[in-house]
Amino acid sequence: MPEREITYREAINEAFVQEMQRDPNVILLGEDIAGAPGRDDPDMLDAWGGVFGMTKGLVGKFGSQRMLDTPISESAFIGAAVGAAASGMRPVVELMFVGFCGVCLDQIVNQGAKLRYMFGGRAKVPVTVRTTIGAGLGAAAQHSDCLYSIFTHYPGLKCVLPATPADAKGLLAAAIRDDDPVIYFENKVLYETKGPVPEGEHVVEIGKANIVRQGTDVTVVALSRMVNVALEAADILNKEGISIEIVDPRTISPLDEQTILDSVRKTERLVVVDEDHPRCSMATDIIALVATKAFEYLDAPARMVTPPHTPVPFSPVLEKFYVPDAQRIVKAVMAVVPQKR
Secondary structure, three states, X not given: OOOOEEEHHHHHHHHHHHHHHHOOOEEEEEOOOOOOOOOOOOOOOOOOOOOOOOOOOHHHHHOXXXXXXXXXXXXXXXXXXXXXXXXXXXXXXXXXXXXXXXXXXXXXXXXXXXXXXXXXXXXXXXXXXXXXXXXXXXXXXXXXXXXHHHHHOOOOOEEEOOOOXXXXXXXXXXXXXXXXXXXXXXXXXXXXXXXXXXXXXXXXXXXXXXXXXXXXXXXXEEOOOHHHHHHHHHHHHHOOOOOEEEEEOOEEEOEOHHHHHHHHHHHOOEEEEOOOXXXXXXXXXXXXXXXHHOHHHOOOOOEEEOOOOOOOOOXXXXXXXXXOOHHHHHHHHHHHOHHHO
């Protein structure tokens, strides 16, 4: 019997149900996640389920004491979630767009990320911060950044980037169970994508990459939504006789360095596809990793496929140009495998 398929959005909702049923200390906080305006009206309760509908139906299952609508103050409700985690709860808090992180960075990186260290390992801060990333929906510059590379810079934080519905469910479950702060990045463009997802309990190990497609000629490390774009490029390149191996890190802090290095040692070439801004990015970090630990295996300079170093444009034509596509990956791969053009 084929495995059932559900959307990325439904997979996240399933993870919420799974973990909230398993552990009564799991609570959810965010803007409009449990009804918000008109909440006292039974017909309006759970009208939204969050701005993206991720928590639809949960307030009816778990009640308003575990589904907490917050004011529009990221510094307040992220700080409250960090405090709740340090006090024994397992909060999952929604930062609507990653571009809003500037108003709550102190709570995340100067408090949550450091408390366990500063208390000599005796404190736990099991908070999960869910946030959305990615361009392509015409949401303009302030709502379309990726910015995950910023958070990997800070010790004490774990960062996960699910690219498939199965990983969306499994990595969220793992994040909620983890005793350290986890930043969980959801690419908005993926919400309606479908894929096979195990029923019942499903947990994906944090820190373990996934080889999405085996190949022999080039290693393509792709992050989040770029995994799907890399798969499109792989089909095009296959017709040209070029076999690419696609590695999805899934988690970028901790980063599964060994899987990436082993793949590069096999293919002897590297292309990194990253939707985040190109300077000081995961693309540059992964290329630096390979350059310092597997340089002698490289038969060509590593390449990265990223957006230009600009804010995300609102113009649909410019936004389409901004986001890396399959043809740009094909061009980068062809540049490192010249003999197979």
